[in-house]
Amino acid sequence: MAMDFLSKNGAQDDPVEAPATRMPASAPELEPGAPTDLELMHAIQKEDPEALSLLYDRYNGILKALILRVIHNEAEADDLLQEIFMEIWNQAKNFSAQKGKPLGWMVTLARRRAIDGLRKKQAYARAGERLQTETEQQPDAWVHNATEEEITFSDTRILVRRVINTLPVAQQQAINLAFFRGMSQREIAANTNTPLGTVKTRLELGLKKIYDGLKELRDEL
Amino acid sequence: MSFEEFQNQARLYVIGALEAEEAEAFELARKQFGQRAEDYIAQCYSMHEAFALSLRPAKSSDALKERLMAMVRNRQTS
Numbered sequence: 001m002a003m004d005f006l007s008k009n010g011a012q013d014d015p016v017e018a019p020a021t022r023m024p025a026s027a028p029e030l031e032p033g034a035p036t037d038l039e040l041m042h043a044i045q046k047e048d049p050e051a052l053s054l055l056y057d058r059y060n061g062i063l064k065a066l067i068l069r070v071i072h073n074e075a076e077a078d079d080l081l082q083e084i085f086m087e088i089w090n091q092a093k094n095f096s097a098q099k100g101k102p103l104g105w106m107v108t109l110a111r112r113r114a115i116d117g118l119r120k121k122q123a124y125a126r127a128g129e130r131l132q133t134e135t136e137q138q139p140d141a142w143v144h145n146a147t148e149e150e151i152t153f154s155d156t157r158i159l160v161r162r163v164i165n166t167l168p169v170a171q172q173q174a175i176n177l178a179f180f181r182g183m184s185q186r187e188i189a190a191n192t193n194t195p196l197g198t199v200k201t202r203l204e205l206g207l208k209k210i211y212d213g214l215k216e217l218r219d220e221l
Numbered sequence: 222m223s224f225e226e227f228q229n230q231a232r233l234y235v236i237g238a239l240e241a242e243e244a245e246a247f248e249l250a251r252k253q254f255g256q257r258a259e260d261y262i263a264q265c266y267s268m269h270e271a272f273a274l275s276l277r278p279a280k281s282s283d284a285l286k287e288r289l290m291a292m293v294r295n296r297q298t299s
Contacts, residue, residue, distance in 0.1 A: 068279055107269045
């Protein structure tokens with residue numbers, strides 16, 4: 001079974017090339033003189049709308065992709081994206097650089113909101129059925145002509161996917177269901193007809209490999 | 222719980238995959254390991270970024286951004 005992390009062609013979709021000299025799992029390379037994410041967050045904390053505008057331009061595509069992966073509805077994803085950026089504006093004072101990077105904070109916030117939305121609709125009850133059909137029918141439904149933002153992110157995406165693609169498919173599936181569907185281990189076990197202990201092992205092994213893989217990439221660069 | 226076991230649980234914790242019975246033991250260990258535990262959990266959250274960055278960015282309409290910025294500016298003036 002092809003996994004949700006992957007596109008319709010699975011692990012072979014993206015070219016596997018030598019990694020570019022760019023930090024994986026980090027913000028895109030910025031133009032000279034462009035404010036960093038942290039500088040933008042500090043400006044948002046001082047209620048500077050232009051900073052939010054810049055942060056939106058930088059990350060709306062990534063956050064919308066994340067939301068779409070969870071709720072699979074374009075109109076609802078747009079509504080949620082707007083709500084999330086309003087929450088970023090309203091909650092910026094709660095962001096602390098000591099606890100992580102701005103992108104991590106935004107992704108955590110967006111994921112939580114998207115999963116909350118999914119649960120409200122009770123749509124997650126059909127997740128197992130969707131999982132079987134979506135990779136065949138609309139694995140990359142939001143694929144569009146490459147934009148400047150997409151090109152900027154593409155090297156990072158390839159590097160991150162290289163790490164994820166090293167995992168056995170069953171581990172990718174378990175992590176996908178937990179992260180993008182917000183499923184508990186028991187829900188994953190029920191949805192995949194897999195013993196609970198096996199699900200736990202798959203999650204633990206898969207997450208360790210991803211964590212170690214990302215750390216290794218950072219250390220190399 | 223050893224620190225290695227805590228690390229395993231922390232990786233599950235950050236993606237919300239700990240079961241209720243595991244969460245209790247995890248929180249106890251978290252207190253036991255203190256700042257070392259908090260630092261490790263913070264590192265684990267980098268996986269959130271990685272999962273998001275593994276996706277192909279999706280296009281949003283210009284109107285969406287205009288609505289957002291109008292809401293922000295309205296809130297500032299009100």
